[in-house]
Amino acid sequence: MPALSPPLASDPIDALLSAHGLRRTGAARRVLGWLLAHPDTSYTHAQLQTALQADDPARAQGEGAVALDRVTLYRLIDRLTQVGLLLCRVDAKRVRRYQAMPASVHALPHFECQSCHRDSPLTGTLQGNALDLEVAAQSALQALKALGYQGLSLDLAVRGVCADCATAAQTPSLTPTAAGSGASS
Template sequence: MATRPSRKNAEAESVDPIDALLSAHGLRRTAAARTVLGWLLAHPDTSYTHAQLQMALSGEGTEADGAAVALDRVTLYRLIDRLTQVGLLLCRVDASRVRRYQAMPTSVHAIPHFECQSCHRDSPLAGALQANANDLERAAQSALAALQALGYQGMSMDFAVRGVCVDCATSAPDTAGVAA
C-alpha cells in the first residue's frame, strides 16, 4: 500500500526559495519583496541603480493571480534599503556617488568589480579574477573576522577597482604628446 506524503512534507516541498530567504532574514513575504529579490537573484552579475531597477521591474510587477504589484519610487527605496540592511543585497556607491544594488550571495564575502571613472560602467571581475578567487575570499574572511573580533557586526565587503575601462581608454584621443 502506497503512503501519502504528510501535509507538512508537501508544504516543505512547495516553499518558494525567495519566500524562504525573506523569512529567514525576518522580512515580510510581500509581492513587492518577492518581485525585487527575485529579479536581482535572477541577474546576479549585474548591479542596478534605483532608477534602472525601477525601470526593469516596471513590467515584472505582477502576482500569480495577475494583479499588479505597486512598486512606486518610495516603496522601492524602502524595500531595497531593508534588503540591504539584512545582507540580501550589496549596495555600492560608485565614483560619481551613485548607489548600485546587486544580489549578495550568502556564501560570498567579497564581490570584486571594476568601476570605470569615465563611463561609470560597473563590471564584475569574478571571471577575470577566477584564478585568484580563493585568495580574495580568504583575505575577505580574514578581514571580516578581525573586525568581528573588535565588535563590528553585520558586515560585507566591497572590493572595487577604479580606473578607465578598455572601451573608454581606446576611444580617448591620444594626449600623450600634448604639453599642458
C-alpha cells in the same frame, strides 16, 4: 508533545525572505526575484524601477498588480541590503548601485570605470585568485568582528578607465567643425 516546526516555503525567494526576517510580500518577492535572476548586474534605484516596470507591463494593468512606487522600492531595497540579501555599492560619483549578494560570497570584486561609470564584475577575470580574495575577506571580517564591529560586508572595487573608454580617448574623433570643413572642401 513535539514542537511544531514552521512550514517550509516551497518558493526559494519566500524561504530567503523568511530566513532573513522579512515579510513575503509581492513587492519583496518581485524585487528579490529580479535581482537574483540578474546576479551579475548592478542597478541604481531608478534603473531597477524602470527594469521592473518594463519586465511585467501586464501585471501593472491586471490582477495581482504589485504597487511598486519609488518610495516603496527605496524602502524595500534598503531592508534587503540591511539583512545582507543585496549588496550596495557607492560609485565614484556617489551613486548607489544594488545587486544580489549570494550568501557564500564575502568579497565580490568589480571594476568601476570612472569615465562611462559602467560597473563590471571581475569574478571571471580573477577566477584564479578567487580563493585568495575569499580568504583575505574572511580574515578582514573576522578581525573587525573581534574588535566589536557588527553587520559587516566587504566591497572590493577597482577603479580606473575601462578598455573601451581608453581606446575611445586615444582615437581622434571628428568634431562637428572638422567634419563640416572637410565636406565643403
